[in-house]
Amino acid sequence: MDDADVSKQIHQMVQFILQEAEEKANEISISAEEEFNIEKLQLVEAEKRKIRQEYERKEKQVEIRKKIEYSMQLNASRIKVLQAQDDLVSSMKESAAKELLHVSHHHHILNITHHHRAYKHLLEELIVQSLLRLKEPAVLLRCREEDVHVVESVLESAQEEYAAKENVHPPNVVVDTEVYLPPAPSDEHPDHGRYCSGGVVLASIDGKIVCENTLDARLDVAFRKNLPEIRKSLYGQVAA
Amino acid sequence: MDTRQSGIQQLLAAEQEAQRIVNEARNAKMARLKQAKEEAEKEVAAYRAQMEAEFQRKLAQSSGDSGANVKRLEQETEEKIEHLKSQAENISHDVVQMLLKHVTTVKN
Numbered sequence: 001m002d003d004a005d006v007s008k009q010i011h012q013m014v015q016f017i018l019q020e021a022e023e024k025a026n027e028i029s030i031s032a033e034e035e036f037n038i039e040k041l042q043l044v045e046a047e048k049r050k051i052r053q054e055y056e057r058k059e060k061q062v063e064i065r066k067k068i069e070y071s072m073q074l075n076a077s078r079i080k081v082l083q084a085q086d087d088l089v090s091s092m093k094e095s096a097a098k099e100l101l102h103v104s105h106h107h108h109i110l111n112i113t114h115h116h117r118a119y120k121h122l123l124e125e126l127i128v129q130s131l132l133r134l135k136e137p138a139v140l141l142r143c144r145e146e147d148v149h150v151v152e153s154v155l156e157s158a159q160e161e162y163a164a165k166e167n168v169h170p171p172n173v174v175v176d177t178e179v180y181l182p183p184a185p186s187d188e189h190p191d192h193g194r195y196c197s198g199g200v201v202l203a204s205i206d207g208k209i210v211c212e213n214t215l216d217a218r219l220d221v222a223f224r225k226n227l228p229e230i231r232k233s234l235y236g237q238v239a240a
Numbered sequence: 241m242d243t244r245q246s247g248i249q250q251l252l253a254a255e256q257e258a259q260r261i262v263n264e265a266r267n268a269k270m271a272r273l274k275q276a277k278e279e280a281e282k283e284v285a286a287y288r289a290q291m292e293a294e295f296q297r298k299l300a301q302s303s304g305d306s307g308a309n310v311k312r313l314e315q316e317t318e319e320k321i322e323h324l325k326s327q328a329e330n331i332s333h334d335v336v337q338m339l340l341k342h343v344t345t346v347k348n
Binding site for chain 2: 006007010011013014017018020021022024025026028029031032033035036037039040043044047048051052055058059062066069070073074077080081084085088089091092093095096099100103118122125126128129132161165215218219221222223225226230233234235
C-alpha cells in the first residue's frame with residue numbers, strides 16, 4: 001500500500017469513528033427526550049391527582065360546615081318561635097291573674113268593707129272542697145287578713161255542709177289569726193313581692209297535710225291542665 | 241514524517257473526539273432530565289393556582305347563597321311570630337275567661 005491509500009483508509013476510519021459517535025449521541029438525545037417526557041408526565045400526573053384530592057376534601061369540608069351552619073340557624077329560628085309561643089301563652093296567664101284580683105276585690109267605702117256576694121259564696125265552696133280533700137276532724141285555716149270577716153261569716157255553714165256530705169261530725173276549724181296569707185297587691189303593697197288574690201289554705205292540725213285552695217294556686221292548676229288546649233288553639237293555625 | 245505514526249495519532253484524536261461527542265450527549269441528557277423535574281413543578285404550580293382560584297370562586301358564590309338563605313329564614317321566622325301574636329290576640333280573651341271560670345267554679 002502506498003501512502004495515499006493508507007491516508008485514505010485512515011481518513012475513512014476517522015470518519016467512521018466520528019459517525020458512530022454522532023449516531024450514538026443522537027440516540028442518546030432521542031432517548032433523553034423520551035425519558036424527559038415520561039418523567040415529566042408522571043411527576044405532573046401524580047401531583048395533580050394529589051391536588052385534586054386535596055381540593056375535593058376542602059370542598060367537602062365547606063359543604064359540611066355550610067350544612068351545620070344552616071342546621072344551627074334553623075334550630076335557632078325554631079327556638080325563637082317556640083319561645084314566642086311560650087311567652088304569648090304565659091302572658092295570657094298573667095292577664096288571667098290580673099283579672100283574678102277583681103274576683104275578691106273589696107270595696108272600701110266609709111271604712112266598711114263590702115264584698116262581692118259571689119266571692120263570699122266562692123270562699124264557702126272552697127272551704128268545703130278543702131275539708132273534703134283533707135277529711136280531717138280538726139284543721140287549721142289560713143286566709144288573707146282582709147278576708148277574715150267573710151271567712152268567719154261562712155265558716156259554720158261550710159262546716160255543716162261538709163259534715164252532711166261525709167256523714168260525720170262538723171270538723172273543728174281554727175282560723176289562724178296570727179299568720180295571714182299575703183294581701184292583694186295595691187298601691188301600698190305593689191305586687192313585686194308575694195301576694196294572694198284570695199281563697200284559703202287549709203291544713204291538718206299537725207300541719208302534715210295541706211290543701212292550697214287560693215285563687216292563685218287554682219289558676220296554676222287550671223293553667224297547667226288546660227295548657228295543651230291553649231297551645232292547640234294558638235299553634236293550630238301556624239304552618240309548621 | 242512517519243505516516244503510520246501520524247495515522248495512529250489521527251485515529252486516537254478521532255476516538256477522543258468521539259468520546260467527547262458521546263459525553264456531551266450524555267451530559268445534555270442529564271440536564272434534560274433535571275429539567276423534567278423543574279418543568280413538572282411549574283406545571284403543577286400552575287394547576288394548583290387554577291384549582292385554588294376555582295375553589296375561591298365557588299366559596300364566594302356559596303357564601304352569597306348562604307347569606308340569602310339566612311335572610312329568608314329570618315323573614316319566615318318573623319312572619320311566623322307575627323302570625324302567632326295576632327292569633328294570640330284573637331284567643332286571649334276567651335282563654336282568660338276560661339281560666340277564670342275554672343278558678344271560680346267549685347264542684348263539690
